[in-house]
Amino acid sequence: VSQGLDHLFSLVQASAVARMIGESTLITGLLSGLHLVGLTLLVGGVLITTLRLTGVALAELPTAAFDRAVHPAILIGLAANVVTGLLLVSPRIAMASANRYFQIKLLLLVAAVTFYFSVYRKAMRGRPLPPGLSARIAGVVGFLLWLSVVIAGCGFILLE
Amino acid sequence: MSVLKFCAWLEATPVAVAVRESLWAFPALVSVHVLGLVASVGLVIWFDLRLLDVHMRQSTPMRVYRQVMPWAFAGFATMVISGALLLSGFATAAYGNLYFRVKVAALLLAAVNAVIYHRVTERRLTREASGLPSPVAARFAALTSIALWMVVILAGRMMSYTLYSH
Numbered sequence: 001v002s003q004g005l006d007h008l009f010s011l012v013q014a015s016a017v018a019r020m021i022g023e024s025t026l027i028t029g030l031l032s033g034l035h036l037v038g039l040t041l042l043v044g045g046v047l048i049t050t051l052r053l054t055g056v057a058l059a060e061l062p063t064a065a066f067d068r069a070v071h072p073a074i075l076i077g078l079a080a081n082v083v084t085g086l087l088l089v090s091p092r093i094a095m096a097s098a099n100r101y102f103q104i105k106l107l108l109l110v111a112a113v114t115f116y117f118s119v120y121r122k123a124m125r126g127r128p129l130p131p132g133l134s135a136r137i138a139g140v141v142g143f144l145l146w147l148s149v150v151i152a153g154c155g156f157i158l159l160e
Numbered sequence: 161m162s163v164l165k166f167c168a169w170l171e172a173t174p175v176a177v178a179v180r181e182s183l184w185a186f187p188a189l190v191s192v193h194v195l196g197l198v199a200s201v202g203l204v205i206w207f208d209l210r211l212l213d214v215h216m217r218q219s220t221p222m223r224v225y226r227q228v229m230p231w232a233f234a235g236f237a238t239m240v241i242s243g244a245l246l247l248s249g250f251a252t253a254a255y256g257n258l259y260f261r262v263k264v265a266a267l268l269l270a271a272v273n274a275v276i277y278h279r280v281t282e283r284r285l286t287r288e289a290s291g292l293p294s295p296v297a298a299r300f301a302a303l304t305s306i307a308l309w310m311v312v313i314l315a316g317r318m319m320s321y322t323l324y325s326h
Contacts, residue, residue, distance in 0.1 A: 029321035033314035036194070040313065044202020048228065057227035060219050069215035070206075150198065151191055158187035 009094040022091030035084040039150065042077030045070045046116075046146050053123055053139030063135070067124040078113070101159060105152035112145035167251035179249030186249070193242040199235030201309045203228055208302035213294050221285055221298070250323060259319035266311040273308065277301040 012018055021027050049066045051057040089096045096102045120142040122128070123135040161169075170176055179185050210216045210224045247254055254260045281297045294302075 025321050025325060026318075029318040030314070032321065033317035036197070036313050036317055037310055039194075040198050040202045040309075041205065043198040044205050047199060047202050047231070048206045051228065051231065057231070058216065058219065058224070060223070061216055062218070065216070065218065069209075147195065150194060154187065154191035154194055158190055 005097070006094070009097065012090050012093050015090070017087070018090035018093075021087055028088065031084050031088050035081055035088060038077045038080030038084060040077070042074055042081065043146055043150065045074040045077065046120075046143055049120075049124055050139040050143040053135045055136065063124055063126050067121065071121065071124065074116070096156070099156060101152055101156035105149060105156055108145065108149045108152055112142070112149050115142055115145055164252065164255055167255045170248050170251045173248065175245065176248035176251070179245055186246075189242045189246050193239055193246060196235045196237075196239030196242060197313070200232045200239055201235075201313070203232035203235065204309065205306055207232070208305050211294050211298045211302035213299075221294070222282075253323045254319065257319050257323055259315045259322060263312055263315035263319060266308045266315060270305060270308040270312065273301055273304045277305075 013022075021031065048058075049070050052059070052061060052063060052066055089102075119129060119133060119138050123138040129135065129138060171180075179189065206215065207221075207225060207228055210219075210221055216224050277298070281295070281301055284295060285298060
């Protein structure tokens, strides 16, 4: 498996797209900017929903309205970040995959996405949650998971 | 004192030296800056989407503003403080950087847009009954706000990639 991955990584790094991104500061900067725009959309959506789920604000609005309006925005932000993130990491995928912060970031991302679709979205729609998980806890846990993804991401690009 | 001389003085202050030379200060400040950004701009976008009638139509813009914007301002304060500290460490390079100038211009325009909204547009909103579609001026303010913040974010990232290459 490890050899297969190494082979895949060298193919990715040798691709025309990865070489173009790796050689251009402007393209890298633009992709990084779009990554941050997508992140803003994603975290902003999670944050406003968390305010509602925890009862801190917007209690006059039904939670189902958040699922209808905010869920698409979160999906768009997430999709934008997967695409720009893969492009950004493509010129150095072998190094990144061995980086501790990048590994932590991906694990936290999987956890945040899983929690979002399994618990958080149910809370958004007012569906029954697993025992012991009230909407408030779901709101706080979901938000903190995304926050930890952001912090690990900063660790990856700044401390590599 | 010229702006450039002020930048040079700022860069020589002990705080600025610490930002530049400490192993942990720079990554910590950037992380805090990013967190402040996604919290403040992320929430501002949702208030803008309220003005665009995309979401939270069952509540009035004023009520949404009063409940959501204090959190955005907390994020905004975090972003401004961490941003000022980061800037102090690299002030002269930032001063000469095209993207930094674009970023500052977009921030100033965003502030002007917000002032016009509060002084003119919002007063018209409060006179109208809730449940009506947003007036054109409110929609324009919302779209302007979203566009300007996108420019701030994009220019900010471009700035950090080009700070010492021009």
